[in-house]
Amino acid sequence: xxxxxxxxxxxxxxxxxxxxxxxxxxxxxxxxxxxxxxxxxxxxxxxxxxxxxxxxxxxxxxxxxxxxxxxxxxxxxxxxxxxxxxxxxxxxxxxxxxxxxxxxxxxxxxxx
Numbered sequence: 001x002x003x004x005x006x007x008x009x010x011x012x013x014x015x016x017x018x019x020x021x022x023x024x025x026x027x028x029x030x031x032x033x034x035x036x037x038x039x040x041x042x043x044x045x046x047x048x049x050x051x052x053x054x055x056x057x058x059x060x061x062x063x064x065x066x067x068x069x070x071x072x073x074x075x076x077x078x079x080x081x082x083x084x085x086x087x088x089x090x091x092x093x094x095x096x097x098x099x100x101x102x103x104x105x106x107x108x109x110x111x112x
Contacts, residue, residue, distance in 0.1 A: 001110060002044070002086055003093040008105035009080045031101035036083075039096050046083040077105060084111070 017025065036043060059066040080103060087093050090108070097106045 001089060001093075002084060003090070004109050004111055005083045005085065005093070005097050005100070006079045006107040006109070007081045007083075007100070007103050008077045008107060009103040010105065011076045013103050028102065035099065035101050038099075039083075039085075042085045042087050042092070042096055044084045044086050046081070048081040049079060052078045079107070 017028065020028065036046065053069075055069075057068050059068070085093055085096060087096065090110070093108055097108055100106055
C-alpha cells in the first residue's frame with residue numbers, strides 16, 4: 001500500500017527552530033537526513049514545500065474558478081513537506097512516522 005506522510009509545522013516549532021544556534025539547527029537537519037536514510041527502503045518520493053505564502057489556492061465552488069494567493073486556510077499549522085511510502089499496511093506507515101525527528105504533527109493518508 002502507498003501512504004503519504006504530510007509533515008506539519010506549528011508556529012511554536014517554527015519559533016523553536018529559528019531560535020536555535022547554527023550548530024543546533026544543523027544537528028536537527030542531520031537528524032532528519034538520518035530518518036530519511038533509515039527509512040529509504042520504504043520512501044518512494046519526498047519533498048520540502050516552499051513556504052505557505054508562495055501557495056496559490058483555486059476554489060471551484062462557484063461558476064468560475066476563484067484564485068487567491070496564499071494557502072487554502074489561514075492557520076497556525078502549515079504542511080511543510082511530505083514523504084510517499086510503499087509499505088505493507090497502515091501499521092507499518094505508523095511505525096515509520098513514529099520516529100520522525102522534526103515538526104510535531106504528521107498527517108498520514110493512503111494513496112489510491
